[in-house]
Amino acid sequence: MLVFGASAPAAAADEDGQWWYQAYGVADVHAEGWTGKGVKIAVVDTQINPDLPDFQGADLTVADGSACAGDDPSSSVASAGAQHGSTVTAMLIGNGAGVAGTKGIVPDASVTFYGVGATADCEPLPEVAESKLTPIMWMVKRALDDGADIVSVSMVTGEGGLPDDLVLAEAAAKKVPVVAGNPNDTFKEGAFPAGLNSVVGVSAVGSDQKLPIGALGVENQVTDTTVVAPGVDLATIGDGADPGSWGVSGRATGTSLATPLVAGILAAAKQKYPDATGDQLIQSLIHNTGPEDHELQYSDTDGYGYGVASLRHTLSKDPTQYEDVNPLLNKGAGPTQADIDEAAAALSSPAPSEQPAPGGANALMPVLIGVGVGIAVLIIAGVIVTVVLVRRSNRTQRKGQS
Numbered sequence: 001m002l003v004f005g006a007s008a009p010a011a012a013a014d015e016d017g018q019w020w021y022q023a024y025g026v027a028d029v030h031a032e033g034w035t036g037k038g039v040k041i042a043v044v045d046t047q048i049n050p051d052l053p054d055f056q057g058a059d060l061t062v063a064d065g066s067a068c069a070g071d072d073p074s075s076s077v078a079s080a081g082a083q084h085g086s087t088v089t090a091m092l093i094g095n096g097a098g099v100a101g102t103k104g105i106v107p108d109a110s111v112t113f114y115g116v117g118a119t120a121d122c123e124p125l126p127e128v129a130e131s132k133l134t135p136i137m138w139m140v141k142r143a144l145d146d147g148a149d150i151v152s153v154s155m156v157t158g159e160g161g162l163p164d165d166l167v168l169a170e171a172a173a174k175k176v177p178v179v180a181g182n183p184n185d186t187f188k189e190g191a192f193p194a195g196l197n198s199v200v201g202v203s204a205v206g207s208d209q210k211l212p213i214g215a216l217g218v219e220n221q222v223t224d225t226t227v228v229a230p231g232v233d234l235a236t237i238g239d240g241a242d243p244g245s246w247g248v249s250g251r252a253t254g255t256s257l258a259t260p261l262v263a264g265i266l267a268a269a270k271q272k273y274p275d276a277t278g279d280q281l282i283q284s285l286i287h288n289t290g291p292e293d294h295e296l297q298y299s300d301t302d303g304y305g306y307g308v309a310s311l312r313h314t315l316s317k318d319p320t321q322y323e324d325v326n327p328l329l330n331k332g333a334g335p336t337q338a339d340i341d342e343a344a345a346a347l348s349s350p351a352p353s354e355q356p357a358p359g360g361a362n363a364l365m366p367v368l369i370g371v372g373v374g375i376a377v378l379i380i381a382g383v384i385v386t387v388v389l390v391r392r393s394n395r396t397q398r399k400g401q402s
Contacts, residue, residue, distance in 0.1 A: 036106025073115025204231025
């Protein structure tokens, strides 16, 4: 998902590689108290090194297990996958102390990392294969089960199907925004999950707000983009062109880097407006692109979607003013509103353990009551017979005495 540039020594992790931080005015937003505190973000990616200086003091958990056989979700070995996952997570909760100097957009958020594994050579675990889910969506399902407020996915796949759609339907029913990076090269990379209904599909732009030039020499205009965000020429943990060391910082361009920033905008808004649903947060995101108020505008072909995601503009508006529906159901693939309604109905139904089991104690209750009544009748009848016999015996004895 990243296009890596030349490596740089640790001291060269300068402000230019973090230009998004200044452009978004993140320091001012933090000074106002909007740091993502209390919001649970799930990051679905390849691997992570949780012991990096970037994460010291952060609320970071690495979920046990991966989706691919033989892979661990965390690794101290400097590899492209581990550096990728570490970089996108640092953009959420980094403390600025690492080699790239990355400071997170929501440093006080609670992040759980779900390591999919090396998807290029992934042999899905038996339970993953049996579920028919893609490895990515298997981890999204785990995040939903664990109570995530927002899911951030800086990965793509060319696979997908009905089981994946049903996971996204569950996310939409629970009103949990799923934010995913678009492909950087639509001819070589898959379009899922970003290209599916209900998902916030994100592309990258540079400091000039232009889309990067792709491999074919044209702008990366992805159909059905939701928003764009900074993701061009940013500093990374490690150098993807030569991923053998944690001691250098590279530069990268890609939708992977833009994705956690959009997830962070939603997290900051959720902290500020806790009564807003996930659907209303998405509504606010797309209504408040750019720095100024404007009518809702959208293009499904120009690669910008609703526009450039804005941290300050989104935070300035109360999301509860917007309709409480997911506005991203027009992509032509993925869960439908009917799927979401069905998922919502299933979520509101009693769990199987709470329902009366056929033939169980509840089914036996009428029988037990009937047996009890029968025994009571027999007892009463016995008492009556005993009384009658005693009375007859007394009369007989009195006759004998007269």
